[in-house]
Amino acid sequence: MELIRGGRVEADRSVLRELYEKCGGSVYGRCLYLLKERAAAEDAMQDVFAKALTNFDQFRAEASPLTWLLKIATNHCLNTLRADRASWKDRLELAEKAKPQESSGLHVLEKRDQVRSVLQRFDAETQAAAIHYHVDEMTLEEVAALLGRSVPTIRKRLEKFASASGLPELQP
Numbered sequence: 001m002e003l004i005r006g007g008r009v010e011a012d013r014s015v016l017r018e019l020y021e022k023c024g025g026s027v028y029g030r031c032l033y034l035l036k037e038r039a040a041a042e043d044a045m046q047d048v049f050a051k052a053l054t055n056f057d058q059f060r061a062e063a064s065p066l067t068w069l070l071k072i073a074t075n076h077c078l079n080t081l082r083a084d085r086a087s088w089k090d091r092l093e094l095a096e097k098a099k100p101q102e103s104s105g106l107h108v109l110e111k112r113d114q115v116r117s118v119l120q121r122f123d124a125e126t127q128a129a130a131i132h133y134h135v136d137e138m139t140l141e142e143v144a145a146l147l148g149r150s151v152p153t154i155r156k157r158l159e160k161f162a163s164a165s166g167l168p169e170l171q172p
Contacts, residue, residue, distance in 0.1 A: 015056075028041055031044040033135070034074070047076055048076055052068075075128065078119075078124055117165070129158055133154075
């Protein structure tokens with residue numbers, strides 16, 4: 001994907017179309033994972049690409065275009081959830097009641113459910129760090145770089161998140 005030409009990032013319809021074709025599925029998957037409703041995820045995905053188009057000049061190519069789009073998607077969906085907090089709490093309570101007892105050794109889907117169930121207890125940056133670390137399986141260094149924080153700061157946030165959620169300790 002040719003996004004940088006002559007040291008300068010250029011946005012045009014062909015670049016956006018290429019981003020949409022290559023990254024649209026991942027962006028939709030992130031939106032669906034967080035919002036849990038197909039229609040809301042589709043709307044959110046469109047909003048993410050609209051934001052990407054209007055803010056394309058801010059893309060510094062320090063990360064891949066997919067990483068940049070997933071960060072926009074995560075922030076957009078978390079903001080959407082915060083705006084609709086009352087219904088989110090109702091769905092969370094129902095999901096918690098319906099959730100089976102944990103067994104030893106969490107499966108990936110169980111781990112994702114566990115992360116989702118405690119997200120609202122934390123600030124937006126901790127939410128983003130937890131999603132990138134536990135769901136995207138990024139390293140501490142990758143999460144720190146993506147969020148513009150130090151590794152010790154991210155480690156501290158994730159340790160608090162892990163203790164509140166019952167997730168295993170962070171891997172070194």
